[in-house]
Every structure is written in C-alpha cells, then in structure tokens.
Amino acid sequence: MKNLCCLAICCFLIFSCDKKTKKSNNSKNQNVKESNFTRQDTLRGAITPERIWWNLTYYHLDVKVDPDRKFISGKNTIKYKVLKEYQTLQIDLQNPLKILKATQDDKELEIINEGNAHFIKLLKKQEIGKTESVVVYYEGHPKEAVRAPWDGGFSWKKDENGNHFVATSCQGLGASVWWPCKDHMYDEVESMRISVTVPKNLMDVSNGRLEKVEENGDTKTYHWFVNNPINNYGVNVNIGDYAHFSEKFPGEKGDLDMDYYVLKYNLEKAKEHFKDAPKMMKAFEHWFGPYPFYEDGFKLVEVPYLGMEHQSSVTYGNKYKKGYLGKDLSRTGWGLKFDFIIIHESGHEWFANNITYKDAADMWIHESFTNYSENLFLDYYYGKKASSEYVIGTRKAITNKKTIIGTYNVNKEGSGDMYYKGGNMLHTLRQLVDNDEKWRMILRKINKVFYHQTVTTQQIEGFLSKETGMDLTPFFNQYLRDIRIPTLEYSTNNNVLNYRWVNVVDGFKMPIKVTINNEEQWIYPSENWKKLSLKSTENDFKVDPNFYIYTKNK
Numbered sequence: 001m002k003n004l005c006c007l008a009i010c011c012f013l014i015f016s017c018d019k020k021t022k023k024s025n026n027s028k029n030q031n032v033k034e035s036n037f038t039r040q041d042t043l044r045g046a047i048t049p050e051r052i053w054w055n056l057t058y059y060h061l062d063v064k065v066d067p068d069r070k071f072i073s074g075k076n077t078i079k080y081k082v083l084k085e086y087q088t089l090q091i092d093l094q095n096p097l098k099i100l101k102a103t104q105d106d107k108e109l110e111i112i113n114e115g116n117a118h119f120i121k122l123l124k125k126q127e128i129g130k131t132e133s134v135v136v137y138y139e140g141h142p143k144e145a146v147r148a149p150w151d152g153g154f155s156w157k158k159d160e161n162g163n164h165f166v167a168t169s170c171q172g173l174g175a176s177v178w179w180p181c182k183d184h185m186y187d188e189v190e191s192m193r194i195s196v197t198v199p200k201n202l203m204d205v206s207n208g209r210l211e212k213v214e215e216n217g218d219t220k221t222y223h224w225f226v227n228n229p230i231n232n233y234g235v236n237v238n239i240g241d242y243a244h245f246s247e248k249f250p251g252e253k254g255d256l257d258m259d260y261y262v263l264k265y266n267l268e269k270a271k272e273h274f275k276d277a278p279k280m281m282k283a284f285e286h287w288f289g290p291y292p293f294y295e296d297g298f299k300l301v302e303v304p305y306l307g308m309e310h311q312s313s314v315t316y317g318n319k320y321k322k323g324y325l326g327k328d329l330s331r332t333g334w335g336l337k338f339d340f341i342i343i344h345e346s347g348h349e350w351f352a353n354n355i356t357y358k359d360a361a362d363m364w365i366h367e368s369f370t371n372y373s374e375n376l377f378l379d380y381y382y383g384k385k386a387s388s389e390y391v392i393g394t395r396k397a398i399t400n401k402k403t404i405i406g407t408y409n410v411n412k413e414g415s416g417d418m419y420y421k422g423g424n425m426l427h428t429l430r431q432l433v434d435n436d437e438k439w440r441m442i443l444r445k446i447n448k449v450f451y452h453q454t455v456t457t458q459q460i461e462g463f464l465s466k467e468t469g470m471d472l473t474p475f476f477n478q479y480l481r482d483i484r485i486p487t488l489e490y491s492t493n494n495n496v497l498n499y500r501w502v503n504v505v506d507g508f509k510m511p512i513k514v515t516i517n518n519e520e521q522w523i524y525p526s527e528n529w530k531k532l533s534l535k536s537t538e539n540d541f542k543v544d545p546n547f548y549i550y551t552k553n554k
Contacts, residue, residue: 037410043090043117044174045360045411047186050090050119054080056189057131061179064197064219065204065239067164070156072097073139076180080133082126089120089134092176092183097140099180104134116176136180143177145169148305153177157304159241159263164202166239167303167315172360172413175232186358186454188229197221198239205238205261207313208296226312227295229452231356234311238301243267249281249298252290256281257297266302266320273320274300276342283380284347284373289444292354292451300342307341309348309370316341330393334378334386347373350447358454361406363413364480365460368404368422375427384436388546391427394420395548404480405457424548425479431513431546432475433468442467474507479548486510488525491554492541497532501525502552513544520544 042048056078063074078091093099094116102109102120110121120134143153152169159165168178176183193211196204200220208226243264249256258277262270277300285291291298296312303315306325318325318341328335351369372391379387402415404422415421433439446463457480465472478486482505490499497516501508504527511524517540523532543551 037407037412040115040117041410041412043114044092044183046409047184048090049086050088051182051184051187053082053084053086053126054089055083056080056182056187058191058193059181059189060193060195061235062195063179063237065166065237067156067166067199067202067239069141070144070154071139071141072154072178074179075135075137077133077135078182079131081131082128085126085128087122087126089122090182091118091120091134091136091180092116092174093118093136093138093180094143094174094177097138097142097178097180100137100139102134102136104132109134118180138180143173145305149308155304159304160265161241163241164199164239165241165263165304166237167305168237169303169305169308169315171233171308172411174411175235178237179235181232183232185231185356185360188231188356188452188454190229192226192230192235194224194226194235194237195221196224196237196239201241202239203242203261205242205299205301205313207235207311228293228311230311231353231454234309234313234353236308236310236313236315238303238313238315240302242302245271247278249278251281251294252285253294256291256294259297259299260301261299262302269320270302273339274342276339277346279338279381280343280346280377283377284350286380287373287376287440287443288350289447292349292447298346298349300346307345309345309352309366311349311353314342314345314349316345318342329397330390331396332389332393334382334390334393337382337386338374338377340374343374343377344370347377354447354452355450356454358456359408360411360413361408362455362457363406364404364418364422365455365457367418368426371419371423372426375423388427391423392545395424398424400483400485403483421479421548427546428479428548429464429468429472429475431544432470432510434513474505475510477505478508478510481505485548485550487550487552488512488543489552489554490541492534495534495536497523497534497541498529498554499523499525499532500529501527503550510547512547512549515542515544516540 058079060077063072065072099118102111104124107123112119145153145155148155149169152173155167157165170177174183175181194206197219198204200218204222206224208224211223211225214221241264242261244261246259249258260274293312299313301313301315303317306317308315318339322339323336324340347370352366357363357365375387375391378390398417398421404414404418406412406414430439461476484503486501487503489502509526511522514523
C-alpha cells in the first residue's frame with residue numbers, strides 16, 4: 001500500500017502543471033470548429049432567454065398513435081416553476097408536426113412560430129416562485145426514421161406476423177421530433193406521466209412503471225409514470241404484439257424489478273438470451289454503484305431498430321446475437337462473450353441517464369464512459385487481461401480526424417471518436433491511477449456526486465482531477481480537444497535511454513509504464529529530452545500497451 005501511495009504522489013507531482021486554458025496553444029493541429037450554423041441551430045442548442053426563466057417540474061404526454069396512417073395526435077401538459085419574471089415561453093416541435101393551440105388556465109394563447117421553435121405569449125403574470133402549467137396540443141405525420149437510431153424519428157415497421165411494430169428514437173435530433181417539449185438537455189423534468197393510445201391488439205411500452213390500461217373500444221391507453229428526472233430523448237414509445245416476462249434482481253438497494261417485453265414469437269429465445277441483463281446489472285453495480293432508477297425499475301424492450309438507452313426502457317434490436325449483430329468490434333474474440341446492445345445501452349443508465357450532459361458538445365460524457373463500460377463488464381467476468389485486450393482491440397476504429405468535444409450552444413456533438421478513443425482515454429487514466437480499487441471507488445463516487453444531474457465537461461474533468469490527485473488539464477486537452485495522439489520518441493544508445501513527448505499540447509507530462517529488460521518501471525517524459533542510464537548494452541524496451549499513445553524509435 002505504501003508503494004502505491006508513493007507512486008500516486010509521484011505521478012501527481014510530475015504530471016501536474018500550471019492550469020492552462022481549455023484550448024491548446026498548438027492550434028495548427030487543432031480541429032477547426034464549424035461556423036456555418038443557423039439561427040435554428042442556436043434556438044435548438046442554446047439556453048435562450050425564453051428557456052432560462054422557467055424550470056421544468058412535470059410533463060404529462062398524452063398521445064394517440066395511428067400506425068395505419070403513420071399519424072399521431074395529442075397534448076403535453078407542461079408544469080414549471082417561475083425563476084424570473086418573463087412572459088414568453090419557448091416550446092420546441094419539429095416539422096412536419098404542427099402545434100394546434102396552447103392554453104394556460106383554459107385560455108388560448110398566442111404562438112409565434114419560428115421554424116421548430118415556438119414562442120408562447122403568456123397572458124398571466126409569471127410570478128417568481130410560483131408553479132404554473134401550459135398545455136400544448138399538436139398533431140401530424142412525424143418524421144419517419146431513415147436509419148434509426150442514428151437518423152431517428154418514428155420507425156413504422158411490421159413484425160413477421162404482419163402486426164404493426166413501431167418505436168421512437170431521437171438522440172441528437174431531439175425529442176421535439178415527435179412531441180412538444182423544452183428540448184434542451186440542461187433542464188430535466190422531475191417526473192413524468194406518459195399516456196399512449198394504440199390499437200387494441202397492440203401494447204405500448206414506455207418509461208417508468210405501468211399504472212393502468214384503459215380500454216376504449218377499438219383502442220387501449222397505456223399509462224406509464226416516471227418517478228425520476230428524465231432527459232427528453234430518453235422518453236420513448238414502443239408499440240407491438242408483445243409478450244412480457246420479468247425477474248427480481250437482488251441489488252445494492254434491494255430487489256430491482258427487471259421486465260422484458262419481446263415479440264411473442266421470440267419469447268423463449270429471449271428468456272435464454274436476456275440472461276446477459278442480470279449479469280450486466282451485477283457487474284455495473286459493482287463498478288458504478290446502485291442502478292440509478294430503482295423506483296422506475298429496469299426494462300429491456302424489443303424494437304425494430306438496433307437499440308437505444310431510453311431511461312428505464314432500454315430498447316433492443318440486436319437480433320438475439322452475441323457481439324454487435326454477431327460481430328466482435330474488437331476483433332479479439334472477447335466481444336462475442338456478451339450481447340453488445342444489452343451491455344452498452346444499459347451502461348447508459350449510469351452515463352447518459354443518471355449523469356447527463358448539459359450541452360450536446362459534451363456527448364463524450366455519455367459515450368466515452370459507456371464505451372468503457374463494455375470492457376469493465378469483461379473485467380468483472382473474465383478478468384483484467386480480457387478487458388485490456390478488448391479495449392485495445394477497438395483502437396482500429398479510431399480516426400483522429402476531428403476533436404471529441406463538439407461546438408457549444410448549437411446542438412453539435414463532437415467526433416464519433418468519443419466512443420473508442422474516449423474508452424481508451426479512460427482506460428489510460430485507469431493506468432495512471434494504478435490502483436484498481438481506487439479507480440472503482442472513483443467511478444462509483446462520480447455516480448453518487450452527480451446523481452440525477454446534468455453536467456459539463458469542466459465538472460467531470462474537475463472531479464477526476466480532484467479524486468485522482470492529478471491535474472488532468474493537459475491530459476483532457478490532449479485527448480478531448482486535440483486530434484493528435486501523444487507520441488513517445490526514444491532511442492537506446494550506449495547504455496542510455498533518451499526519451500521525450502512529441503505531438504502533445506503544452507504542459508503534457510503524462511508518466512507511462514515501460515518494461516526494460518523484463519523490469520517494469522515508470523518513466524516521466526516531457527517535451528524536452530530526458531535520459532535514463534541502463535544496465536546493459538542489449539536493452540529490450542517496451543511501452544505498456546494499455547496506454548493509448550504512439551511510439552517512435554529514433
């Protein structure tokens with residue numbers, strides 16, 4: 001233990017540097033941010049004056065879905081607390097859907113439409129501290145998903161028996177692609193009721209717990225209640241000819257209800273295949289702490305697309321195969337030890353649904369940690385070697401063409417490298433911590449400190465710097481804000497190892513673990529050449545492959 005503590009202190013002293021600005025001074029290698037954004041991008045991605053003055057407290061989304069016509073209609077009751085006196089409220093709803101009217105205290109209100117943003121003029125004086133509500137009525141043919149979940153909307157499909165099989169997905173696009181809401185991630189509603197009316201031969205499965213089912217002749221209405229804060233894109237509708245089975249998971253906070261909804265003809269197959277779900281829960285509670293939504297339970301719901309991390313209603317379409325549609329993304333064999341969609345999308349319950357980014361530019365908080373959760377699942381069941389081989393194997397998919405962090409205030413996420421590069425970045429950070437139990441406690445603590453919160457990159461970086469005891473500013477500047485991979489340049493001549501960092505941001509002094517003649521040790525490169533005396537003229541020098549860096553032998 002003393003040696004681990006000394007190493008941690010040493011790493012802190014050498015890796016730390018004066019605080020830099022969040023942008024690297026090495027601008028010639030920086031990804032150029034896009035600048036061709038429109039007012040619609042700003043209205044979608046910024047915390048506008050018409051958003052900031054009110055705080056969401058409750059939604060009741062009441063929608064009727066007509067699969068034959070690919071048509072929806074309904075209303076959303078929006079309750080909010082007044083934070084500042086203001087008389088205009090922004091609600092988002094994307095074309096071709098139309099807002100029919102909006103009311104407050106049963107009085108119809110004027111609406112000024114500007115593309116997908118709709119500004120409701122309130123008649124009643126909005127007094128600070130009071131809770132008010134607005135009801136927004138809408139209808140139309142919602143955008144049909146082109147390539148769900150990446151280009152989402154409504155997926156209108158049929159199952160093998162010809163029954164309607166319908167689902168929503170809207171990450172990136174935003175929930176306003178199918179229902180009217182305050183479509184910005186910074187403000188999560190505190191609780192929500194979802195009422196969905198469907199043809200009587202079908203079932204709707206949404207978030208939270210099923211309160212009741214009402215029969216209305218040719219239709220049924222399913223009422224679901226979400227007891228926890230939920231982000232807008234996490235809200236979903238899944239409609240099909242479903243069968244249901246369930247189990248109790250003995251979790252850290254007691255028995256957790258785990259429910260599964262699958263197409264009836266897949267029931268027996270699902271009962272066997274979905275055994276990965278309780279395995280996932282056991283591993284992730286070990287690494288990340290208690291499942292964040294015990295009050296709402298956990299559901300896995302079959303859908304006609306690949307899958308998505310809808311809170312307490314995780315969707316599944318991996319065709320009952322191991323890996324990613326039967327493929328191992330790491331090409332190591334370890335990726336076929338689990339169903340990728342069950343593990344990855346469920347990992348988002350901790351990173352996306354529990355801890356949620358405030359701005360889409362910080363989507364790495366969702367995707368990097370969740371990508372990293374895949375190899376932690378392997379670590380739990382197959383050991384550290386399997387875990388390392390898997391995450392290292394995914395490096396083949398990293399492009400390093402754009403930065404991981406996107407553009408703020410315009411709903412623009414960063415590069416897709418937030419998945420594999422982000423996962424390898426966190427795996428590298430684990431090596432720097434060099435204490436697996438401490439690392440596990442950090443991952444658990446981050447879910448506790450930011451429990452049910454929306455966060456910024458700066459908050460996550462600050463937390464990790466504090467908990468690791470290292471100033472990680474240059475580390476995150478390198479991996480999140482720069483497209484270059486740090487390269488260790490070295491040579492071994494005359495019993496001397498010469499080494500330094502190149503292709504790095506200012507202040508980058510990350511220590512790394514190396515093996516010299518079968519002896520493991522740490523070295524502490526900087527941008528200036530350093531020397532290390534060697535014991536022999538025949539020197540076998542290797543860098544620990546768990547560090548995501550390049551090497552160059554001069």
